[in-house]
Amino acid sequence: MGSGSGDRGWAERRPVLFPFLLSLLWPALSEPIRYRIPEEMPQGSVVGNLAKDLGLSVRELPTRKLRVSSEKPYFTVSAERGELLVSSRLDREQICGKKPVCAVEFEAVAENPSDFYHVNVEIEDINDHSPKFMHNSIELQISESTKPEARFILGSAHDADIGTNSLQSYQLSPNDHFLLVNKEKLDGSKYPELVLKMPLDREEQKSYHLTLTALDCGDPPLSSTAQIHILVTDANDNPPVFTQELYRVGLPENVFLGTTVLRVMATDQDEGVNAEITFSFTEASQITQFDLNSTTGEITTRNTLDFEEVKEYSIVLEARDGGGMIAQCTVEIEVLDVNDNNPEMIFQSLTDLILEDAKLGTYIALLKVRDKDSGDNGEVTCKLEGDVPFKLLTSSRNTYKLVTDGVLDREQTPEYNVTITATDRGKPPLSSSTTITLHITDVNDNAPVFQQSAYLVHVPENNPPGASIAQVSASDPDLGPNGHISYAIAASDLEPRALSSYVSVSAQSGVVFAQRAFDHEQLRAFELTLQARDQGSPALSANVSLRVLVGDRNDNAPRVLYPALGPDGSALFDTVPRAAQPGYLVTKVVAVDADSGHNAWLSYHVLQASEPGLFSLGLRTGEVRTARALGERDAARQRLLVAVRDGGKPPLSATATLLLVFADSLQEALPDLSDHPTPSDPQAELQFYLVVALALISVLFLLAVILAVALRLRRSSSPTTWGCFQPGLCTKTRPVVPPIYNEGTLPYSYNLCVAQGGKTEFNFLKCNEQLNSGQDILCDDSSGALFPLCNSSESTSHQQAPPNTDWRFSQAQRPGTSGSQNGDETGTWPNNQFDTEMLQAMILASASEAADGSSTLGGGAGTMGLSARYGPQFTLQHVPDYRQNVYIPGSNATLTNAAGKRDGKAPAGGNGNKKKSGKKEKK
Template sequence: MAGSGAQRRRSGQVLFLFVLPLFHPALCEPIRYSIPEELAKGSVVGNLAKDLGLSVLDVSARKLRVSAEKLHFSVDAESGDLLVKDRIDREQICKEKRSCELQLEAVVENPLNIFHIIVTIEDINDHAPHFPKDEINLEISESVSPGMGTILECAEDPDISMNSLSKYQLIPNEYFSLVVKDNPDGGKYPELVLQKTLDRETQSAHHLVLTALDGGDPPRSGTAQIRIVVVDANDNPPVFSQDVYRVSVREGVPPGTSVLRVRATDQDEGINAEIIYSFLGVADKAQHVFSLDSTTGNIKTHRSLDFEEVERFTMNVEAKDRGSLSTRCKVIIEVLDENDNSPEIIITSLSDQILEDSPLGMVVALFKTRDQDSGENGEVRCSLSRDAPFKIHSSSNNYYKLVTDGDLDREQTPEYNITITASDRGKPPLSSSTTITLHITDINDNAPVFRQSAYLVHVPENNQPGTSIAQVCASDPDLGSNGSVSYAIVASDLEPRVLSSYVSVSAQSGVVFAQRAFDHEQLRAFELTLQARDQGSPALSANVSLRVLVGDRNDNAPRVLYPALGPDGSALFDTVPRAAEPGYLVTKVVAVDADSGHNAWLSYHVLQASEPGLFSLGLRTGEVRTVRALGDRDAARQRLLVTVRDGGQPPLSATATLLLVFADSLQEALPDLTHGPTPSDPQAELQFYLVVALALISVLFLLAVILAIALRLQHSSSPTAWGCFQPGLCSKSGPKVPPNYSEGTLPYSYNLCVPGDQTNPEFNFLTSVDHCSAMQDILNNDTSSVLLASILTSSVEGDKTSKLVST
C-alpha cells in the first residue's frame, strides 16, 4: 500500500509539472501585503493559503512555510494565515530608504514549488525629531546688520513622508526670527535671522529655544537650546565658491585618498578673515569614513569605501571666520561600484536521496543567488559541472531549480557531487561555487549474472557421496536484499523423482554436492539448470546450465565374448584345415570392456601355447592366424591360453582358452579329441564292430522287453525289475564332457555324453542327448556291459568318419 501511495504522489508530481506552465504567468507575480511597522507579534498579515489557492488541509499536507534571510513572519499551520513573528522596525530594517519592502518565499512540497511574497512596511510616527546637540552656541558680532542669517543645525527624524520632520519653531523674541529654507536635496534647515541690531553693552547674551516638529498625528517634537554670545564687530561672513560640491569616488580607493577640497573666502582682513572648516551636522558614519582639514578644506578618505554599505554620502561643511561669522555648503560624494563581491549561492531546499528510476525533470533542489554589486557587476549566471545528468532551470528573482536531465543508475554512479558555479558579468568576472552531494537510492533493476555462460564439470566415478563437485557463482550489483542471491536447481535431464538422490545445491554458496557415488557405465553425463534469484520485490533471476561429465575409472575387467563356454561351462574347439597356409585366419578372440577411453583399449597376449611358433595373435584385433604350415611332427590338437588386458592403470585382464584341431572335416576332428593309437584300417574295423554292436543291442533289448512284460503280468512292484528302463542313469547334472576334452571347443551344437558312474577317460561315446539315457539304462543293467564297452571303445578309436554323430 505504501508503494502504491508513493507511486500516486510521484505521478501527481509529474502531472503538476505539466500543468505548472499553464499558470506560470500568475505564479511569477508576487503576492503583496502592506502592514504598518511595530505591529504586535501574532498579528495577521493575510491569509497566505487562500491567496496561493490552497485549502486548509493542504497547509499541513504540503508543509506550507516561508523563508527569508531574517524571518519576521510565520505561517499558521491550521488556518494558513501569515503572522508577525518578530518586531518590525522600519527604520532598522530599511534604514533611509523611502520604500521599505520585505521579500519572502513561500515554499510548498509535493510537488516542491516556491512563490514570492512582498510585504510593504508602512511608516508610523514612532520617532520624534531630535537635534544633534541639545545646546547650540553662537557668537554674533554686534556689527551684524539686521537681516543677517545664521544657519542652525538640522534636526533629524528617521520617519518618512508625513511622519518626517515638518517644521521649526522659535520662541518669539525681539532680536531674532526663524526662517526655514529648503536644501538642494529636498530637505529643510532652519536659519536664525537677526531682526534688530545687537548691542553687546546692553545685552551680551541671548537664550532661545528652537523646536522641531514632524507631520504626524499627533505631531512629535524635539527642542534645542540656543545660546548667543554677542561679540565685537565682524561684519563679513565667509563665502563658499559653490553651494553644493559633487564628486564621484570608486569604492576601491585606499584610505588617505583626497576626494575634494572646499574653498571659502572672507572679505574681512586680519584675524577676521581666517577661516576654519568643519563638518556640520554630519552623521557619525560619515565622520568615520572622511576627514576634513580644518585649515585647507581638503576632504580625504579615512577608511575604505564600500558601495554595498553606503552608495552616497551627503555632508555639510561650515566655514567660520575668527569673528564667528560662518557659512556652509553641501558636499555630496557618490560611491562608484566596483566588482568586489562574488555571487552567493543559497540552497533553500534539497532532496539528497533520489531513486534511480526518477523521471526526467524531477526537482532535486531549489536555490537562489545574490550579488551585492550593482549593474552588470550584480548580474549572475549559474552553471553546473560537466558529465552529470542534471540541469538548471532559471526562475524569477534569481531563483533556480536543479532538475534531473538523464537516466540515473546507482550501480554505475552511486552518488553525484554536483558543483554549482555562479558568475557575475563584471570585468573581470567574479564567481563562487558550492557542492551538493546527491545519493542515488537503489531499486531492484539488475538480475543476477553468472560468472560463466555455462559450466562444465568432470567428476570421476566412484566418488564419495556428499563431496563438492562444483560451485556456481552469480553477482548482483544491487544493494541489500536486491543484491542477495540464492541458488536452486530448477531443471535437469535426470528424472525429477531421482534428481535429489543424485545432486543438491547450497542455496547460499552455490556449491553443488554429489548425493551418491556415480557410475560411468550407468550414467556418463547429465545436465542441470541452476537458477540464481535475488531477494528483491519483484525478484529477478538468471539461469545457467551445468553439465556434469562422469569420468571413467578402470573398475571393469575385460569380458570375453568369443570363444564362449559350453552350456556345462566347458571350452569349445575350432577346426583348422590341415592344408592351411601361413596367415590363415583361424579364429578371433572377441572381448569387450564396459569402461571407456584408455581403460577400454584392449590388447591380446598369448600366455601359453602348445606350439609357440605355430600361431600368431593380433595385439589389437585378437585374430589368431597360422604362422607356418602344419608339420608332420606337430600335434593335431593345439591349445592356446590367451589373456586380454585393458589400458587402465593398473590394468585388469581376463583369459580365454582356445582348443584348435587340425582336420579337414568335423568327423575327422572328433577322433583327434582322444589320445589312443590310430588303427591301420579304421574303416573296415569300424563297420565290423558296428554290426556286432547292433546285433547285441537288439538281442538285449528284446530280452529286456520280455522280462518287463513278464514282471508286469505278475503284478510285481519291485523297482529292481524295471531298473533297466528307469531314466536318469546318466549323471544328474546332465551330459558330461570327458575330462580330457574339458578345454576343447565344439563349433556346433554337439554334446559329449558319458554315463554318470563312468570314470574311465578312455570311454567316450559321441551321441545325441536324446538317446543318452536309454543307452545308459541298457549298459548299466546288462551283464554284458563290460564286453560292449570294450567293443565300442575300439570302434570309436578306429573310425574318424563315424556316422553316429548327431547334429
C-alpha cells in the same frame, strides 16, 4: 491604515495582486506576493494567508511543506493553516533606516513538487521615535551690528521615523527679536533657521534664552526641545560667505584612502581677526568617512566607501570668522557604484542522492544568485561548466533550477562534480564558481552475467562424494544487495527427485559439488541449468548451461560369457573331430567388459595348455583354432587356461578354462570324461528324483491330451496321423532344431528324445548328415524316463521342418561382445559369427541343468519347465549389449546398439556340443 500608538498587535494585510489576476498568472508566477504591515508587530501576528494567496489548499500543506527561505528569520509559515506569521521584532528603522520604502523580500519554498515564490512584505512606519537634538543646548553669538533678516542655522533634530512620523517642523518660543524659519535640504531633511527680526542692542539685553521645539506629525505627535542661548557680541558686521550654498560631487566607491573629495571656499569682508575663517562640520560626530581641513576647507576620504552600504552623504559645513560670525553650506557626496562584488550563489533544497534511472527533467536543486552591485553590475547569469547530464532552468528572477538532462548510469559514472559559474554584466565582469558533488544512487538495472556462455566439465567416475566438480562465476556491476549474487540449480535433465542426490551448488560461491560417486556405466553425462540471481527488488537473474561428462575408469574386470561353468561348478567341454585340420575353429571364448574405450578393449592370452602348440588363440577375437593336426601321441583330452585382459591402466583380467576332447562321437568322448568321476551329491540326487517325478506326471498328462486329440482326429484323419505311436517307434513331438551352421563352425548338433528303452542318452549328430535327414526328434516312452536318447530308424520318412525363425537373433538382439565376432589379430573390429553358437551353448547348458535336477521347475504345463528355456520363443533379448562400451583402435568412436535399450541380463550360453565333464550318467 488606522493609527494609534498603544496597541500594535494589529496588522492590515494588503495583497497587491487581485485574486482573479493571481489565478490567471499562477502557472507562470514571476512577480512577488506583496503584503503591507506596520512595524513593531508582536510575534505570532498574522501577516496574511500565504497558502491561500499561492493557491494552495489546507489539505496540500502537509505534503507541500511550505516554508520561508530567508537569511534573517523575520517571518515563518504556520504548518496548519499556511498563514504568514511574524517571528521576530520588526523595527523599520533598524531594518531599512531612512529608506522611504521599507520592504523585506524573501522566498517561500514549496516541495512535492518543489517551487520557489517571491514574497515582499512592506513594513510601514509608526511614530515610535520622537525627534531628538544632538545637543540640548545651542549657543549663538550675535553681534549687535547684525542687521535684521540675518539668518542663523540652528542644530537640527533627528527623527528615525519617516514620512509624516518624521520631523516635520520646528517651533520657537515666543519673543520679540527672533523668528524661526523651517528649511529643507535637498535630501528632504528639515533644519531650522533663526531669523533676526530687529536689531539687537547689547546695552539693552546681553543675551536671550529661547526654546526650540522639534515636532513630527505622527498620531499622536512627538516632540523634543533644545535651549538656545544667544550672546550678543560687539559688532562684527560681515559674516563669512561661501562661494556656493550647495556643493555636489560624485565619488567612485573604490577610491583610495586620503583622496581629496572637494575644497570649499568662504570669504569675509571684515579685517583682522573678524576675517579669519575656520571650517568645521556642524555634526562632526556623525561624519566618520571624511576629514576636513579647518584652514583650507579641503575634504578627504578617511575610510573606505561602499556603495552597497551608503549611496549618498549630505554634510553641512560651517565657516566661522574671528568675530564669531558663521556661515553654512551643504556638501552632498554621491557614491558611484563600481563592480566590486562577485556574484554569490546559495543552494536550497539540494538533493543528496539521485537515482540512476531518474527521468529527464528530474529536479535536483534550487539555486539563488545575488550581486550587491546595482545596474548592470548586479545583473547575473549562470551556466554549467563541462559536459554533464544536467542543465539549469530559470525559475524566476535570479533563481534557477538544476535538473537532469541526460541518461545517468552509476556503473559508468558514480558521481558528478558539477561546477556552476555565475557572471555579472559589469565592465569588467566578475564571476564566481561553485562546485557541488552529486552522488548517483544504484538501481538494480543490471542482471548477473556469467563469465562463460556454457560450461563443460569432465568428471572421472568413482569420484569421492562431496567433492567439487566445477565452479561457475557471475558478476553484477550493481552495488549492495543489487550486486549480491546467489546461485541455484534451475533445471536438469536428471530426474527431479534424484537431482539432489547427484549434485548440489553453493549459493554463495557457485561451486558445484557431487553428492555421490558417479558410475560411468550407469550415467555418462547429464546437464544442469544454473541460475545466478541478485538480491535486488525486483531481482534479476541469468541462466547458464553446465554439462557434466562422467569419464570412464577401469573399474570393471572382463566377464567371461563363454565358456560358462555348470550350475554345480563343473567345467563344460567341447568336442573336436580327430580329423580336424590346422585352422579348424574349435570354439570361441566370449567375454565382455562394462567399461568403455581402451578399458573395454579385450585381448585373449593362453596362460596354460596341456599341449602347447596344438591350438592357437586369436588375440582379439578369442577364437580357438587347431594349429596342427592331432598326433598319435597327443592326448584325447586337452585343457586350455585362457586369460582375458582389458586395455586399462592397470589392466584387469579374468580367466576361462576350456576342456577340449578329440572324439568323433559322444560315446567315444564319454570314457575320457569318466576318468575323474565326480562324487555324488545327495542334494543333486534328491533334485533328480523330484524332476523325474514331475516329468512322469507331465508325460502322463501329455499322453492323456494326445490321446484325446487322437480320438478327436481319428474320424477325419488318415492312419498316417498315428505314425509316431506305432510300436517300436518314438513318439514325435515338435523337434528342437538349432540353426544350421555353415562350414567351419561347430560340427555337431544334438537330439533330445524319450526312447522306449527307458534310458536317457545324448545323441550327437553330424550337422551335414542328420540335420537334413530329420532325425532330431523328441520322444517319449512308457517308462517315464526323462529325455532318453533314442535313434529312430523309422523317422526317415518324415522330413524335418525348417528351423523356427524365432531361434534366430535379429541384428538388434545379437549381443555385441568384444569376443563374439570374427576378426584379424591386428585389433580391427571383428564381424559377428558366433551368436548362434552362444545360443546353442546356452541351450545345452540349460538342458544339462534340467538333467541333474538343477533347472527351474514349473516352466509350463506339460513341458516340465523347459518351455521357457528351449522353446522356439526363446531369445537373447536379456543378454546385455556391450558394443557401446568397446573401443575401436584407431578411432574415437564406440559401437552403439542399433536396437535401442536393453536393461536385463541373461546367462550366457554355450555351444551346442558342450557337455559337463565328469558328470555321472543317470540311468
